[in-house]
Amino acid sequence: MSDSNSPPQHALSVRNVFKAFGRRPQEVVRRLRAGATRDDVRNLGTAAVIDATFDVRRGEIFVVMGLSGSGKSTLIRMLNGLWKPTSGQVLLGDVDIATASDRRLRELRRTGVSMVFQHFALLPHRTVLDNAAYPLEIQGIGKEERRASARRTLDLVGLGEWADSLPSELSGGMRQRVGLARALAAGTDVLLMDEAFSALDPLIRSEMQEQLLELQRTLGKTIVFITHDLNEAMLLGDRIAVMRDGAIEQIGTAEEILDAPASDYVARFVADVDRSRVLTASSAMTPPEKSPVCTVSVPQDTSLADVFAPLAGSEGTVRVTDDDGATVGMLRAEDVVAALVTPASPHEPDAERRLLSENLQEGDAA
Amino acid sequence: MFPRIPLGDWVETVVDWLTANLRPFFQLIKDVLLGAYDGLDWVLTSPPVWVMALLLAALAYAAKGWRLAVGSLLGFALILGMDQWENAMDTLALVLLSAVLALALGIPLGIWAARSDRVSAVVRPVLDLMQTLPVFVYLIPTVVIFLTGAVPGIVATVIFALAPCVRFTELGIRQVDHEVVEAGRAFGATPGRILRQIQLPLAAPTIMAGINQVIMLALSMVVIAGMVGADGLGSDVVAALQRVNVSLGAEAGLSVVVLAVFLDRVTSALASRSPVARALARTSA
Known part of the structure; x- marks a missing residue:
């Protein structure tokens, strides 16, 4: 893949994006730009995402990995405008999501970028088929036509026989496949997946990972995948961005991150990976x-x-x-x-313990 | 000495000013409410008793099943036997009209409060006031403005029954799974479509519980309405109290109970028939 910056290469470009919540978000961003840390601005607001810049290439799976509180969920929600950046640009194709009008945003979400949610977010009173067809309903497509194409995407994820069931009659893994079918039915090039497999049992999760990779081979979507699970990131990601405390620590392929971790934090994080x-x-x-x-x-x-x-x-x-x-x-x-052999990295004595406790908290939160 | 605060005088001044300057406005409200009440009362009382009783029983059957229908018929027979049927229909008309008005005001207000924290912050203390202020207190200016009859009863009932409607609606919508609303936005749905297709259906069981509460509270106001001259079971209860007439009081009171049980069972059965409630029930069965 070439490193040219010509627009068609990139499905998504994120430029110097900040997101702050709280009383005075602009002031938070101004101070962060001037070099303040996340803790320095705590009394003004929460700095969720700090100066994120990256490109997502067409047809790749770009994984954003970080523990809870690292800002990854806020980041993905800025890629389709569910949150507006406090500052910075989010280019979807050649449109800046950060400044687009509500109307334009809705149009982009209908045709350009769809989403899969951690807890599936299905409509409980609608059948599997009508859930999968929902994005097409929003697009204003007629009943017969949208049901036909929803049926195709349900077949794609192996749920064709369950079309007339209600979501509550399905297992977690199957519900998430409905979520995936729904996102695919929208027919967008870009797919955002927010901790899509995190709520599933380990066995089901690895099944879903395999299925996603297999689908991706034929569909070639641009996928931004959020996870807190390093092994999942390594398995799925063509490239991985590691986030910590709102900032991106490193972007690279799994091998690059393993071989040349950009910081101690990343090094400690990857230390336990089965290389x-x-x-x-x-x-x-x-x-x-x-x-x-x-x-x-x-x-x-x-x-x-x-x-x-x-x-x-x-x-x-x-x-x-x-x-x-x-x-x-x-x-x-x-x-x-x-x-x-794990590359040597300077070790702080209690660093590993801290990482371990962070990991445990993540486990509790899930 | 601590100064006497003439709050009561201020309120009286406001009410005097209102009656003096907004008379045409209040007259319009009165005419409309009276017209609606008379119309509804006519619909309920003009058919033969057995037709009306069968219609109400059919409603019970449609909402829940034959057992509730049979139970309702027995209850109606009791009311008829106590010679309270016409009073019961007057009361039903008053309760239904008040409930419909409370819902027509309360549901939109609840939706608005759910969408805006600011509106919610303003609405909440007003509702607290409406719910905790003794009914008789706002009954006085209501009578001053609308004189006696069904109208002040309806107005006082609406004020009293409005709060749960707003609260339940707001709560129901705020409780809707955040991710599902987000999914609607993420696929490009307009706020109106999200309200119609996601928030209201998912909040429906809670809103229906609110409607049930509104009707129950409206029914609990019939005696008060009777006090200011509205026809119905309430006026008989008031009369029984004034004349210390145990027999009349028992008959009118029991009729209120029958009506209450009927309305409660029918509306709570309707609540469990919302699409979301049915979808969830189907899986747990």
């Missing part, structure tokens, strides 16, 4: 040797956890191939071991 599941063969390989002797090969996007078996069967060295089967590098057992 073998995130890192791929291509990230650990060395350049191809002149005379490749080994016959065993693995695709370059194989996770390191899955190269142990091939390595064991080929005396500790395998070839790494690209999509066309051409050799792009060599992978030796020692490369794998080296890649799995």
